[in-house]
Amino acid sequence: MSDATTMLEVLDRLRTVLSQVRLPLEVTGVAAQRTRSRELAEQLEDYVLPRLRQIDAPLLAVVGGSTGAGKSTLVNSLVGQVISEPGVLRPTTRSPVLVHHPDDAGWFDRQRVLPELERTARATDDPGALRLVAAASVPQGLALLDAPDIDSVEERNRTLATQLLGAADLWLFVTSAARYADQVPWDFLRTAAERSAAVAIVLDRTPPEAVVEVSHDLARMLSSRGLRDSPLFTVEEAPLDGSGLLPGSAGVEEIRGWLAELGADAEARSQVVRQTLDGAIRTVAKDSFAVAQACEAQSAARASLMTDVDAAYDHAVREVDEATADGTLLRGEVLARWQDFVGTGEMMRALESRISWLRDRVTNVLRGKPQQAERVTVALETGLQSLLLEHAEAAAERADAAWRGSPAGRQVLEAGGRDLSRASRECRDRSERLVRDWQQGVLELVRSEGAEKRSTARFLAFGVNGLTVALMVVVFASTGGLLGAEVGIAGGSAVVGQKLLEAVFGDQAVRRLAEAARADLERRVRELMDHERARFVELVEGLDTGEDAAVELRALARRVDDLRFAERGGEAS
Incomplete structure (x- = not known):
């Protein structure tokens, strides 16, 4: 294949790639680069390629x-x-x-x-x-x-x-x-x-x-x-x-x-044609590098938008994780219902004086309290749902504000035609379903672990629901992040729950159950936030910012330069 034929094929491919460049995001200098990309494709189409095919x-x-x-x-x-x-x-x-x-x-x-x-x-x-x-x-x-x-x-x-x-x-x-x-x-x-x-x-x-x-x-x-x-x-x-x-x-x-x-004068005409043609080819190659750089700037802008969204929702996941492990949920209504359930006052006195007979006392206190266990479950459910909604709202607000702080982000939001500064309409329903499903999963963990103990006196005394409530309380105070008087109230209540579970399953099983329940909750929370995050992601993931085009433009432009260099016998121009 001759060098002239190769040059024609390379430039034809360069025209195709340039004509497909879109540069959709508003970044600094993008208007000029859109014009440059269009004009380069047009010059190849209107002049360079036809002239190369018919040089005479x-x-x-x-x-x-x-x-x-x-x-x-x-x-x-x-x-x-x-x-x-x-x-x-x-x-x-x-x-x-x-x-x-x-x-x-x-x-x-x-x-x-x-x-x-x-x-x-x-x-x-x-x-x-x-x-x-x-x-x-x-x-x-x-x-x-x-x-x-x-x-x-x-x-x-x-x-x-x-x-x-x-x-x-x-x-x-x-x-x-x-x-x-x-x-x-x-x-x-x-x-x-x-x-x-x-x-x-x-x-x-x-x-x-x-x-x-x-x-x-x-x-x-x-x-x-x-x-x-x-x-x-x-x-x-x-x-x-x-x-x-x-x-x-x-x-x-x-x-x-x-x-x-x-x-x-055919020779004079040929000289004019070749001067202009060579200059056009040289300029197209040079400017193609600039268009490739513009494509890379587009990719960087999209990556920055994605980073903003990821940061907002990853922060929400971390905040929920901390709030569901430091005892935050073991306050207010949840604490009151838990105290009703276990008789915390008597249990705390027992805990402070004679640990050795705590388990027996818990057994006596809990007999006949299934309704109190259900009330704790409802209180935990309500608190956890509110926590999830609060952080989903905060994440949406952070992500929206970050995007509105840049021209590209504002453009994408306006083009999307939706207000993303609030959590989605489905978020409440999804949060409620998440909590219910997680609680059901905790119950199944307890039921599965107690399969061989269902006939024991302690298992019967506490019941599956009571043990499930106790496990959730332990999960929500797993980091020991409480301070001051809270240690003696919410933290102490979690200790009571742990002792209650250990009375039935033993300490190693309790740790394993708590870790499994926490991991399941973390997974579900991340899925919820990922669903909320997807509203932002879908606005940019379909944008053709030209990552592949940038690579190909650079390769084609270098090939054009190499062919020009070879045609001139190795002389730079």
Whole structure:
């Protein structure tokens, strides 16, 4: 396979990847990178690939410039007939017109350049159409394309003008004595210099008395901006003839002669084409690295959003874990119901004086108290549900606030169309179901552990529900995080529960049961918070931020550089 064929295949793939880049998140500089990505894909599609496939096709000179610079009148005068109708209203040129020699029609009626523009032979104001005009006065091997204004008040015209200039082998850039120092034309000329594009400048509508002064000033500006070698033509302000054309004496004849010489010299045309083509390929490769970096910035922004959400909900999981282990739930209503159940006052006195006979006393106290066990269960259920909702709400608020602190996060939230600053509507139901399921799981642990002890006096005395309540109390004070008087109240109550369980199962079994119950609770809490987290995650996980595109863009751009380097025999450029 030849290097030329390889280059064509690599650039074709590069065009495909660039056209698929979306950059959906609002990060610093993303608007410019979206434009860059689109323009690179368009230049490959409109110019580089067609030109590589048909390197000997006629040279395309695009006539571009500012509003009112006289581009259409100049094109008409160069061709010798009215092709583009100038107008007094701005913008004037709304659709591009391509004028070519009749023998070159085959190069342009097929969609070799600007393939997305519909071909037409009639005058039209449709910017999506390319009007083709055959004129024998145009040199064979060269075509002129009259483009819309680069500073048009209509955005679509400006975009099309940029696209057409990107498809040019040669820029015939038209400005006027009144506007040659404007910023917009120089932005385009700077781009041309960066691309090493072939450029010729026409200083149009110049008063005869100002020709020397203005042309010298413009030449100085061109030299300082890297366009020293660009031809500079001057067209004087002059009345139009009866056909609406400029007289040759105004300077048009000089431009026409230069274009004729260029058209007649195949080697000169080839040199212009290769200069512009190589500059375009070099720029596409260089700018593709910048687009790859923009894709990486998108991935980093999405990762940052995910980190914010993970931090909010991981914090919620930790907070619930701590609150369900440090005795927080063994207060208020839960503590009161637990004291009713075990007769805490008497049990605490027994605990403080004679541990040895505590278990027997507990057995006597608990006989006939199944209702009190149920009340403890309900109190624990209510407290745990409130705790879960509280932290789910706090996590949603934190995640929402973190996202609203960045442009990308605000964009994603607004695009989602939902208020995520509160827990989901399903969270309450899920929390209630979580608690009930966990309590049922604790009951099953107790029932399973006591399978061989169901007939013993102590098991019968405490009952499955009583032992389940005791195990939950032990779980909720498993870290010993209570301070001061709480140790003697809630913490002491947990000790009572532990002694109660040990009376039936033994100390090793109690530790194992408590660890299993706690692990089950932690798992369920994380599942609940993961479900809440998913509301945020689903807003960003479907975004194509271009991780794969970044890798491929870099690889393709490096391959293009390698092929250019090899073509030049190892000379850097």
